[in-house]
Each structure stands twice: as structure tokens, then as C-alpha cells.
Amino acid sequence: MARTRVYVPRETAAVSMGADEVALEIARVNKASGSDVELIRNGSWGASWLEPLVEVEVNGVRIAYGNIAVDDVQGLFDAGFLSGGEHDKRLGPVNEIDYLISQDRWTFWRCGLINPLSIDDFIAHQGFKALEKSFADGAEAVLQAVADSGLRGRGGAGFPTGIKWRTVANAEADQKYITCNADEGDSGTFSDRILMESDPFGLIESMAIAGFAVGATKGYIYLRSEYPLAHKVLLRAITAARESGWLGENIQGSGFDFDIDLHLGAGSYVCGEETAMLESLEGKKGIVRYKPPLPALEGLFGKPTIVNNVVSLASVPNIINLGAERYAGMGVNRSKGTLAFQLAGNVKRGGLVEKSFGVTLRELIEEYGGGTASGRPVKAVQVGGPLGAYIPEEELDVALDYEAFIEIGAMIGHGGIVVFDDTANMAQLARFAMEFCAIESCGKCTPCRIGSTRGMETIDKIINGQEREENYDLLVELCDTMEGASLCAMGGMTPYPVRSVLKYFAEDFAPSAGAQR
């Protein structure tokens, strides 16, 4: 009899909910009970609310058991879960879970499915097909496909990836670089991490394709230090790719050289800003550079450089494999393809939801998120990280589309969605925006360096009822100053959440608002 495959995710969210202990317990019980389990540590499907999500492969079908604790393991064995036995926590075949099958998995399709550290498993699931196709079709075809797909930067700025790649490809230089921005610091975001932990070879392949397309032979992943598991996974994957000839000189005999180095950040949010990231990669203090010159022309060490987010890059292989038209066929208006939305905060079913653009916030929060975890009404939703606007409940029907969000003074950013219920004090959240900026500002430009601290103080004065009207006006002017005069988006967008609170939740600034609770 063949061994029974049991999958236990090794992904940070699952691990934080006990997946490692569950895996150990399964191994223990397996041995004790004389079963014959092949334990596989897969990545995560992204349904974080179901973690640890344990799967058993029965006749080629993977049966899922959700929210498994160590204490459940013996019971699972007893219930015959190795043959898909019934149990309270049995969810049925994983590929029939609504939360998952209703998504438009384009970029994250291998996540959860494969063993992230097995290059064979990766290759068995279309791995490196797109890179081989790129070698066959040529760089120009890749550049054209990326441009035709309408893919835009998923780090937050939404700049057309095709234009960026074309600019670097056209630049003449003795050295070019691919840099992958994996400094995923926005509150409520985790899509980069899930991808790196669940499909690291996918990112490696994507960077190699980018390198091939633009003529770069060296890539860097700039990873935030708060992702130790992703760090380990990536290091092992890079080594494995090198050992099997998918990185290094003359990849698979193609004549193309490409290698990747992994660089750990040092805990600075602003290093997710592309120019600060380049400074940091160069070994300098992570402060923002002015633009132009664009990094595409004078980036890392002054050379033409692609700076792409993890998800932007990882979207490319399927654009090559399945065609740009298919990708461009998804989404709405100028927002093509899919985005990996991340549901977090006060939400019942948090996790990663890759959907085509055009889905509404309400659909995401209610249909996927299942409403608030507290069961209380939604008061506000912050989209796009700590610099994103707070969107009130009445605006939740707006479709997720870069331009539509800009119209309402918000932004999609990296797709993080943080839900707050009606107990949230929005004045405190406005203050937090300033406080966050004060903590994370690189300190280079004055509006951000001093303005954020003054913003915090001014909001305190308003909340405390000190010269409320004057300080209210001053806060509005400060927002104008930071937005109009800051060097980068850090100071320039900190006013977004503040303004949204002033616009939609001004009553929370009343002196009594704090006292009510």
C-alpha cells in the first residue's frame, strides 16, 4: 500500500497558529499507530482563517480539515482521516472550498498546492515553463506580452510594468539589475509573504524572465527582516535553483546568465519605497532619493534597474504561459488582471483572496470575509496600508479599480484591506497615521520629518479640546503641506487616512467622543 500523503502548511500564519506542532503530533501519532504517512509541508492556500489547514490525499483528492490543533490529531487518526474519514473539522475536498474555488487564481495558483522546497514539485506544476518559453520566443516577445497584459505594479503605485521593463530594456549599460521589492510593510498585507513561502521558485523564475527580457544578469530580493521563514525558504530555493542550473551562468544551456542575491532589510518601513530600498541595497542608510532620474535608468549603483514588487513579478509567468490577452481580459477599465486582496483586521474570515479587479469592497468583506469578527457593524475599512484612506461603510460598493479609488481620495495600494467595526475611534486612527509616519519617516524631507510629529500633537490638541477650530484648520493645512511638499509618498500620503477621517468621521474628533467609551 502506498504511503498516505498528509499536507501541513509551513507558512507563517499557519505556523503561528500551531502548524509545526500539529505536524509533529501527526508524525508522533503516525509512528505510534503504525500508520504510513508521508508528511508534506506545503505552502498556504491563503485561507488563513482555516489554518492550520491539514490535507490528506485520498485517491488523488486532497481532503481538507480546517483549524486543526494538536489536541485534534489523535481524534483525526481515530476518525480515519487518512482515508478521508468524517470529523467535525472535515471541510471536504480542498478544491471545493468556496472561499478558494471562487477566486481567480492566476498568480497564487501553486500556493498550497505544492511543496515549496521541492524543485521537482515546482517543475511538475508548470515550473520554469515560462522561462523556457521566454528563451524560445525571445526578449522582445516577453516585453510585448507584459505590455499587452496591462499588468501594473502591485506594490502600490500601479505603474504599468510593461513600460518599466521596456525602459530598462532600452537603456544602454554595462550592467542592469532586477530588484524584487519584498519589503512588505503595509499593515494588513501578507500576499508577498504567502507567495515567497508557498511558491519561492515561482518568484525565482519570474525574476529570471525579467532579467532575460531587459538584459540584466543580476537580481536582488530585498526582504524585510520580519519574515524569517520566507528568508529560510528563499535561501533554500535559491540554492536549489543554482544547484540544478536554473540560476547562475548559462541557465539550462540558454546562454543567459542570471543569479539572485537575497538582502535582508533592517526594519524600516520606508525602505519599501523603491529609491530608499535601492539606497539600502547599496549598503547605505535607507533614505529616499528624488526622481528623476528614474531607477529604470539610474537605479541600483547608478545602473538601469527594475524595481518590482513580488506579486507583480510573479504574475508574469502565467502571462507568458497563458497569454497576455487572457490576463488583460480580466479586470475592469485600466485595472487589468487580478489582485491578491488581503482581508485583515476585524473580519471573520481573514486571508488572501486573488480576484479580478472590479470586485467591490462589500463583496470581499461580506462574501469572503463574512463580516466583522466581532459581529458588530462595519464602521470603516482601510485599504492600501497605513497610508490608505479609511473608507466608510456607505462607500463599500465602490469597485476595486485604481482610478475609481483615486476618485474617492483612496488608493488600492498593495491590496491590504483592514476592517474596523463601530467601536473604532477614528480620531485615534487619524492620530495613528501621523504617529506611524513619525516613527517610520526616513527624516530626509521636512514636511514628513517634522510635520508628522506636529500632526500627532495637533490631533491630540483637537481631541483634548484645545483651540479646536484653529487646530482643526491647522491640521487641514498641515495635510496640504505634507501632501504638496513631501519628497515621497510616505509624507505625501500620510494625509490620506487623516483627511478621510476628517471627511467621514469628523464627529470622532469631538471631545466627548473619547469619553463615550
Next chain:
Amino acid sequence: MNKTRQRDLGTPVSTASGTVRVEIDGLPATVKAGSTIMRAARESGVDIPKLCATDSLKPFGSCRMCVVEVEGRKGYPASCHTPVEDGMQIRTQTDALAKLRRNVMELYISDHPLDCLTCSANGDCELQDMAGAVGLRDVRYGFDGANHLDAPVDASNPYFQFDASKCIVCSRCVRACDEVQGTFALTIQGRGFESKVSAGIGEDFLDSECVSCGACVQACPTATLMEKSIVDHGMPDHKVITTCAYCGVGCSFQAEMKGDQVVRMTPWKDGEANHGHSCVKGRFAWGYASHRDRIMKPMIRDNTDDPWREVEWDEAIQYTAKRFLEIQEQYGRKSIGGITSSRTTNEEVYVVQKLVRAGFKNNNVDTCARVCHSPTGYGLKTTLGTSAGTQPFDSVMDTDVILLIGANPTAAHPVFASQMKRRLREGAKLIVVDPRKIGLVRSPHIEAEHHVTLSPGTNVPVINALAHTIVKEGLVDEQYVKERCDLESFEAWKDMILKPENSPEEVAKVAGVDAQTLIDAARLFGSANNGSIYYGLGVTEHSQGSTMVMGMANLAMATGNIGRSGVGVNPLRGQNNVQGACDMGSFPHELAGYRHISGEEVRTEFENHWGVTIDPEPGYRIPNMFDAACAGEYKGMYIQGEDLAQSDPNTHHVEAAFSSMECVVVQDLFLNETAKFAHVFLPGTSFLEKDGTFINAERRINRVRPVMPPQQGKDEWRITQEIAQAMGYNMNYSSAAEIMDEVAELTPTFRNVSFKFLDEVGSVQWPCNDDAPMGTPVMHIDQFVRGKGLFVETDYEPTEERTNRKFPLLLTTGRILSQYNVGAQTRRTENNTWYPEDILEVHPADAEMRGIQDGKLVSLASRKGDITLRAKITERVKPGVVYTTFHNPETGANVITTEYSDWATNCPEYKVTAVQIAPAEHRSAWQEAFAERAKKQGRIAETT
């Protein structure tokens, strides 16, 4: 705005070519392509507000005061980092911009002390100016919020303070330290609101890597980094542009004055040699000019054991003339002579040599270049045809490979070193040939490609080995040699250079280096598009100094590296006017412009002008003077601004010579070591009192302008003139300008030079005449001055000075950044903070073997004498080599050095002395005697 502040165009000049048309506030303007909006606007007369931008630094974009509106663009781009584009319509003043700027300024002031009236920058503060410009009237945030008002003052540096409470975190200081100085000593520590300027990692300025060049102080827009002299005295009320009197870089400064008191020296941005940069000496160490040690009254004494007697000028001059005439009468016409100084102006030098030739009626004139760069003059004249370097300093910005030999620019030519470092950071490669690990071998963002750690005395075999590889591997620029050089000499040189003893393998044994390093260095230099050679006294002060200079010229010619920007053979001159002193005819065998005294035609020209007959025989060189003195044939000497007793080698011999003279006249600021043997002391003037010109290492003639009258009552050229008159020669100038007019009239390479012309154009590089009306930055462009470049064979003759069992180590000497030469000036300033005494660098292996401990006294003995000084154990020197400086007279470094000298010019071999070292407990006998003599011979009688 303060009257002395220099115009600031905000960002550096664009290097792009062509122009674009833009519209600034509705007015059309044609501006340089590639300019920033800020620069374009400022050049068009529109001053966009700014704080973090300054035209000596790359744009940074942090203050956000310079935001503008550009038609068709959203937002408010910062003008300091937004380039102009053709057709751009720019608005620099709108209601929205006014509000943004005022609100940003309000943020600044919410974290800034409101003590403008009592602030040291009051009246010269860009923050204050901008607050005024944007009309800030109120700080609505109040002053109760978080702030840095209690941040401490760091006053550790003797010359400037750092008041963190006034810092606006514009990073100008940090960027100046990086971009201008290249030391990278400063950083911004922390982030966000906690960002603060920090020297090193939380060190104070004095303990940090800071070299006190003043670039940060110069860049600071507020009172945060402020000269202590301004803190003490307040703002200057006027300024005078003049030239620094320290090294051969010749930095232009503005002396910032309050009445006739200097309160600050700041580097002048339009200075062609320094482009607004400075070092710790020129920027700060000018206090010696008013030091209490300075002698203000002439003094005489019959006997050097007598105390000095102060007298009036007339008596001193008559006494001098009388004594000289008596000596000549008794011992003959040639029994007296004079020494000109590289520290004084050309005009002062010229009259001294004229006094000797026309007044003393002999050619016994020499100059301190004898002991530094005389081989440069000889070697470059022989090979190329001119006794001077071939390039302007700016040429280094076009070079690809620098071959740096026997020079330590970061210590001795710091401002040029900064420019060199900038070029190295841009990617030029560096080869260092030096027994010591000098700063440029490895420093932040700089690393030499090759360091040839040769043994002292082996320059010639090393240059031969480099040439050997270049010839052998076909790296000679054959076409250049064919077109421009003397082919017969080239062939002979080639045969010589290919001899087996000049192969890298053989030379490696002689020089104690690795053969492969020599080969790699040769390949790098030989394949460079633009290869340049820079060198210092580590080349010249050897018994083969002239050979080595010619060896470098050979190499430069063979590789086609002379005659355009980015190449050349470049002597780094030690003193401010060593080039000029040589140009002015200070050598016993040459009249002004390097024309031999035996030349009938030249002599006649001078004779007609001077109304005397000139001796056609060359006079004594300095060492000949000493020898003649010891032989009883040379009895009187007029020494202007040079301390022969301290600076010349083999002190015992020099002292014996002086002791045998009957009238030694010293003209100087201080009672120097030579003055201890003098009978007449004539107080000199500091550079702040001089009217004249200095010529720097790039042949640039810079004006020296008096900022105050002569403090001792008389211009130095007048002193010389009056001695001439008293001796019966009618020298009769009414101004320094007239002296230069005479130089120009009699010297073809100076024909178009005059004070008036220099005042109009700033400075020129000679030759400056009808062929080159605006001077000659790069020499030998189409052909060599001598016609065909001459290759000279450079066989290696080792020095007689050898190590043996008794003296197993080689001593070499050099300089330190904060001290200057014999230290007469810098020792009388706060520069002593950094380097109060000469120390001996010893390799750990040599120290270990002898039980020498770091910081403890060691005796240093040569065949000539012995001294005691403190040891520093360091790997900067290689095993077998020890190193010291000669900045302090009481150390007596030259007690050790020998009388060996360059075969062609007698330039002393300071760089190679065989020595032994041992732990010591007290001063040497010479040092004891020195202290005794200092007490006795420096006495000044109480005035009655």
C-alpha cells in the same frame, strides 16, 4: 544678508551642452541644458527660496522650500532636482507656493530656538533669510511640542562648534564631508524626527574621523556649525580676496574682516585651484599671524650669545649694510649671499635675488626649493623643456589612471587630494608607489588598485621596471613617440630599459616588492586612455631625485601621456610659492624664467635694466654655502623666510656653518632656529599684510592682497630695497606692482602679467604672453617646449647611505595634515591639538624585536646623530622602515639625516637614512643642548 556671503546658485553647473528656452514667471529665458530649474532661475536672476541646496553639492531635495509650479505637471516639483526642459513654463511665485513654503518654514521654526538676536549667525543665516522671504509671522504649533532645543553643543573642535539645537537636518554638512572633502566622517544618525547630525558613531567632532577642513562649516546654512572666531567676535563687515600661504595648492580665500581684524577665512568659490574648498591649515590656522611670539621690532646683536637688542628700522638696515660691506671688503665679493623663500611673494623673492646679483654683485642666491623640488626643475626642463608641472589641478577630473609616487596628498595637499578622491570615486584607478600605507591606499570609497610598497631609495628601479613592462608588452604609444619625441634618445632609452636589471623580477628583489604587482601596475598605467603621474618629495629628495623625475617624464612620453587634459607629470609643490620662487630667478645659475646666468644675451638684458654688471658665473648653492662657511670663506648671509637650521639636513654640519659666520641676517615672523645663529633680525610680514603674487603647483599666478598694513611697519620688499640702497645699489620701486611689471618686462613667460591684469581675470597660469594671452593651463599641447621630447637614460645608482648591522633600518620623513613644514606657523595655532609632537612610526615586528612600546620614548640614531622621540607602533610602515615628521624643532629630525644629495641639484636625501632604534628614557644630548641654546640665544633684552 551678510556682506561677505558668496553668491550661491543652488545647484552645480550643468555639464550638458547646449541651451533650452524656458519661461520663468512669464519671462522667457535661455538657460543651459541639463540645469536644474533652481540653477536656471538663479542664473536668470530669479532667486527661488532654498535651504538644503547649495551649488557646491549635488541636489538633495530635502527642505522642500524650492517647490515651483510647472505648466502641465501636477503637484509642486522641487526646483533643485527638477531639470529644465525646452518650452517649460515655470512659476516660482504663486499663492499656493507661498502657502506651502510658509507652512514648511513654520515646521522648521517650530523646532528652532527663537534667539536670532543673540545667535552667532545673526545676519548670516539662511534660515533667518528664508523665514523673512516667505513671510513667516506665526508658529501656530506653539513651542510645547517635541523639539531639540536642549540638544547639547559640541565644542570639542578648537576652531568650530556644533550646536545641535540649531540644526535643521538639511544634511549639507554631511554631504559636504562626503562630496567635497571625501572623508565621510559625518552622518545622519536616527531617522524621522530623531534624525541628527553625528560625527562618526556618536563621537564628538574631535574624536571622530573629521579632518577639520571646514567644508561642513562652510556648507551650514545656520549657526549649527559655526567658527568659534565668529561666535567670539561677531560678523565680519568686509572681505578681501587673497591666497593661502600654506601649501602649493594655492587656495583662494576671502579674508573676512572687522576693521583690520581677521575674523574668519573662508575658501573662495571662484578660486580656480580650490573651487571653494579648504583644509584645516588655510581655513583655520591663521592665528599665528598675531601670535605673541611674533617679533615686531628689528633687533641686532654683535654676538649670538648676547641678548637681542631692539632697534629702529633705520639702524637695523644700516647695521646690516655696514656688516655686509665690511665682510665683502675683508673676505671678498663672494663671501656673502642670500636665500629667498618659497613662503614669500614673487615680488619679495625677486628683489632678494636682485639684491644679491646687483647689490652683493655675486650670484650667491639660492632658495628653499633646493631642498624640495630642485630635481623637478632640472628633470622636467631636461626632458620636456620647462621646469614646471604640465597640468592644471582640474586635469585630474579627466584622468583614468593615477600613478601617485612619493606623495601623501591627503596630508600635504589636502584640497587637491579631495579633488583627486572625487575623481577616484567616479571610477579612475589609482596606483600608489610609497613605502608607507598613505591615506589614499585605502579610505572610505577609495582603494588603490596597486600599492607598490618599495623600500626607500628604490624609486628609479621601480619606474624602470614599470617602463620595462610597458615596452616589453607593446604598450608604448609608438605614434606619439614618433611624432613628438627625439627618436634617437628614445631608442637609447629603450635599450637601457630592456636590460635585465630593469625587469620587474630583478627590481622586485632590489625594491622589496612583488614582481607581479609591478607588472600589473605597469599594465594598468600603460593601457589607460589618460594616465597621469602625480608626485611629491618622495621622488625628489633622493640622491637620484633628478633621475627619477626624468624617469617619470620618460614613462609619460612613452605612453603618450603629456599634452592634453587628464595626463601629465605633476609635481605637488610643498610650499605656497615654491614654483614662483624658482620662476623668479632664485637659483644661483638662473635668472628669472630659468635662463642660465652664462647666457650673454639674457644677462645683457638684465644688466641694461638694472644698470649693473652681472657675474656670469653661477654662485653657491645652499650646501656649498655651508661648506664654504665651514672653510672660512663665506661669512654673511641674508635669509628671508626660511629656517635653514631646522629644515636642512645634517643639523650638526649646518650649525657648525652658521656658527662660523659673522653676519647672519634673518628676516622672519618668529625667532626661528636659524635666528639663534643670527646677528640681525628683521621682522617680516604675514601673508595677510603682503601685496603681491604666489604661484602654485599648477603654475597659477594668484594675487595676494593685504588685508591690513604691515604690522611691523614695513613691507618686506621695502626692507630688501633699503638694504640695497644702504649698500649703494639704487633699487627704487614705489609699489609691489612695479616689481611684477619689471618681472614681466624681463621674462617672456610672464610678459602679459600685471597686478591689474590679475585683478581683472582672477588668476592665470604661465606662460602668459602674446602667444597665450589668457595663460596656459595645459603645457606641451602640440609640441614640447624644448621641441622634441627628450628621453634620458635612467640607470640606477644606489645611494651611498646603506643599512648595516649597526643601522639596520631605513628612516624616511614626511608630513602630517595639521602641521606644516617646520611648524613655525602651525605650532603657533590650535592645530597642535591634533599633533603636538613628532612621533616615530615603527612596524610591530621591528618594535617587538627591540622591546619598543607604543607611546614610549625611543632613541633614533644614524651615523650623523641621535634624537629621542615617541614611538607609534603601526603597520602603516613596512618592516625595516621607520618614519617621522620634522615639524618640531626640539625633535631635531634633521640631526639624523645625512648630507647625501641629488647628483644634479644637491637636493638633500631626506627620504633615506640608515638608523637604529632602541627604547630610551630621556632626551638626546643634542636635544639637551638645543633646550639650553633656546634659553640662551633667544633672549631679548628688556627695553630701557
